[in-house]
Amino acid sequence: MTEAAVQIQTEAPVLAVNNIEVVYDEVIQVLRGVSIEVPQGKIVTLLGPNGAGKSTTLKAISGLLKTEDGEVTRGDIHFMGQRIDTAHAEEIVRGGIFQVMEGRRIVEDMTVIENLKLGAYTRSDNEVAADIEMVFDYFPRLKERTGLAGYLSGGEQQMLAIGRALMARPRMILLDEPSMGLSPLLVKEVFAIIEKINREQGITMLLVEQNANYALKAAHYGYIMESGKIVLDGTREQLLNNEDVKEFYLGGGNEERKSFKNLKSYKRRKRWL
Numbered sequence: 390m391t392e393a394a395v396q397i398q399t400e401a402p403v404l405a406v407n408n409i410e411v412v413y414d415e416v417i418q419v420l421r422g423v424s425i426e427v428p429q430g431k432i433v434t435l436l437g438p439n440g441a442g443k444s445t446t447l448k449a450i451s452g453l454l455k456t457e458d459g460e461v462t463r464g465d466i467h468f469m470g471q472r473i474d475t476a477h478a479e480e481i482v483r484g485g486i487f488q489v490m491e492g493r494r495i496v497e498d499m500t501v502i503e504n505l506k507l508g509a510y511t512r513s514d515n516e517v518a519a520d521i522e523m524v525f526d527y528f529p530r531l532k533e534r535t536g537l538a539g540y541l542s543g544g545e546q547q548m549l550a551i552g553r554a555l556m557a558r559p560r561m562i563l564l565d566e567p568s569m570g571l572s573p574l575l576v577k578e579v580f581a582i583i584e585k586i587n588r589e590q591g592i593t594m595l596l597v598e599q600n601a602n603y604a605l606k607a608a609h610y611g612y613i614m615e616s617g618k619i620v621l622d623g624t625r626e627q628l629l630n631n632e633d634v635k636e637f638y639l640g641g642g643n644e645e646r647k648s649f650k651n652l653k654s655y656k657r658r659k660r661w662l
């Protein structure tokens with residue numbers, strides 16, 4: 390175990406994924422022994438190329454795997470000391486974990502406010518209206534959009550998806566590629582709000598990203614996943630200064646870098662493979 394891993398463990402993780410394997414359709418093994426720890430109140434990022442298994446990891450945590458014929462076949466997942474890998478998705482939401490899915494997944498033929506109320510479906514208190522105002526404080530531009538959510542821009546839909554998660558008053562939010570499809574300026578804005586929410590609400594976050602530059606700046610610890618395995622982990626400083634991370638993940642986002650998997654020398658050159 391790395392020094393950083395020992396250090397993070399002393400902070401008592403609120404979420405602990407222990408050596409899980411995930412299989413789809415009873416035969417397709419996607420995760421091969423994945424372990425991740427997220428300390429209370431921190432942002433941890435999970436990085437990796439397309440198809441690495443990042444979304445699968447989030448769905449294993451939120452219980453949404455079951456709706457896709459996926460199963461955790463080995464290992465376990467604990468949240469606040471409770472085992473959750475055997476729990477139903479709705480119990481996991483009630484337990485305090487809310488996933489913001491890849492591709493936003495807002496309800497297009499409902500208004501912004503109706504979408505936000507959906508996020509509060511597990512609540513029975515009478516502070517929902519106040520929380521809608523809180524969401525509008527974080528995302529003022531949503532307040533002005535009174536039509537159907539389907540007409541919102543991509544960035545506004547992402548904001549609505551995050552706002553809907555806040556409406557559940559979660560202890561932890563799982564964010565799947567919040568930067569996907571957004572302009573660089575909007576990515577910056579969305580990440581700034583994610584960090585603000587973490588700071589002000591103390592909500593723990595596990596952030597899946599392909600945009601390693603932004604994700605590592607927001608996170609205090611990171612994991613890199615390739616082909617269903619964690620190949621490297623460390624504090625944000627360790628990862629930002631790691632030569633392989635710099636070369637393969639922080640290169641600036643040009644097409645050449647994105648196709649690094651096709652390089653013949655790729656496997657030889659990477660120290661973690």
Ligand SMILES: Nc1ncnc2c1ncn2[C@@H]1O[C@H](COP(=O)(O)OP(=O)(O)OP(=O)(O)O)[C@@H](O)[C@H]1O
Pocket residue numbers: 413414417419437438439440441442443444445446457458459491599
């Ligand atoms: N429901 C499913 N049934 C079968 N295979 C699946 C299913 N969902 C994902 N997979 C496979 O599992 C692997 C990992 O997929 P996953 O969506 O977890 O990757 P990812 O790291 O999130 O990729 P991306 O960055 O493209 O979103 C892929 O090979 C994918 O084809």
Ligand SMILES: [Mg+2]
Pocket residue numbers: 443444445491565
């Ligand atoms: Mg994904």
